[in-house]
Amino acid sequence: MEETKSLVEQTSDQIIHFITENDLEIGDRLPNEYELSDKLSVGRSTLREAVRDLASRNILEVRQGAGTFVSDKRGIATDPLGFSLIKDQDKMIYDLFELRYILEPTMAALAAKHATGEQIKKLNILRDEIENSFKNNTEEHVELDIKFHTVIAEASGNVALLHIIPIINESIALFNKNYNILHLKIETIELHKDITKAIENHDETGALDAMTIHMANNRKEFKRIMEEK
């Protein structure tokens, strides 16, 4: 059971070590390929593969001609669940809606139970911002809506939910962007109000119901549009 790391992997580790050792901050530049491969005593192609590895893990960012920098994404992977690999993207969106449908009503009920004053304040602010974004017809409502659901996840007090919900919603937004299917509707505004109010009143069943209606409406709308295609 020998755990022999390849030279490239060792080099990845050493680069990370170099970053922490020299207190490199986000955006700082690393030495160029020749210097770094020399310093770490590996060939350039080995170094390049190590850098490529770290770049694809969003730890480094490489810009041709400019240099290699510490990424501002703090090593948080894009599409960590590999949703983009799935072939049938229509089905993928549908499945994500279904998953949301399973999770979010219960999550809203938990949020009604545990939400702090701070979190309720955040929800009210976000709800208003979403409404304004809708009235002014800007495109940022997608982003705001993700934040809205994320705050509810946070309020649920369940750390696992807090980690999963943004990924689901961001994936939906990502695929939706490709297809341009779903749009914010006036009912959504009202439902956001209902959900916020129920959570504010610590009304668990109220939050459950409001979120269920929200999810059902979303899925219904999605189905309708898919049938039109």
Next chain:
Amino acid sequence: MEETKSLVEQTSDQIIHFITENDLEIGDRLPNEYELSDKLSVGRSTLREAVRDLASRNILEVRQGAGTFVSDKRGIATDPLGFSLIKDQDKMIYDLFELRYILEPTMAALAAKHATGEQIKKLNILRDEIENSFKNNTEEHVELDIKFHTVIAEASGNVALLHIIPIINESIALFNKNYNILHLKIETIELHKDITKAIENHDETGALDAMTIHMANNRKEFKRIMEEK
């Protein structure tokens, strides 16, 4: 706003395209570096960087001397949700149990609706293997139990669930290993039988109930042990 993808990135895309095009399944081998770089008309180092990228995203697995294979991790990053960073691990496990409790009963019902004969066969085999592992007192039952739940996720027909369920269960197993809290119990064997049978009979509410009991038992047991501590 030109979006010029580098040759390496294009090559990554092409490799993924090659995989889907040729219906390569998990574990299948890709052509060797020389052939593939030739086929895609890129230099070998370019190809290697593309492969390195896909490998670090858990889409490919490279084994020196053996070849390059489609990874069994479905492009899912290791600890994709950053669970290992969370401080309060006891709460983390509890939250994961809660999340499972929300997801798995509905998932089992979906599985009862959609399961194919092949999947039912797999479930029966796994159920027996888990029982044997229990009788022989081996430690592989943890691994087998994760597979059992993963096959149910697969049978549910929901791709998003299939991606998320293994992560949740592996995280629980991981933390459980550190704490050595939970052990397989004789009731679990019986519940696995109930769940399998309900799915086999396409009995949706039966599967829902059986899985609910399974989840409730698990959480109850977890709570009991935590209180003893």
Next chain:
DNA sequence: TTCCTCTAAATCATCTGATGTGTTCAGTAT
């Protein structure tokens, strides 16, 4: 036959040097 050992082929790993492409910035002309 069956099992083991050892070798040769296949495959990835690494190094090196040459050449291409994009970025940055200082110097210069307007």
Next chain:
DNA sequence: ATACTGAACACATCAGATGATTTAGAGGAA
């Protein structure tokens, strides 16, 4: 001041040689 230009710099890509590891199969022993 502004805009152009070119040199220096940094990453991108290719090609070829050599090393290390795995695997499968040949050949022999029990």
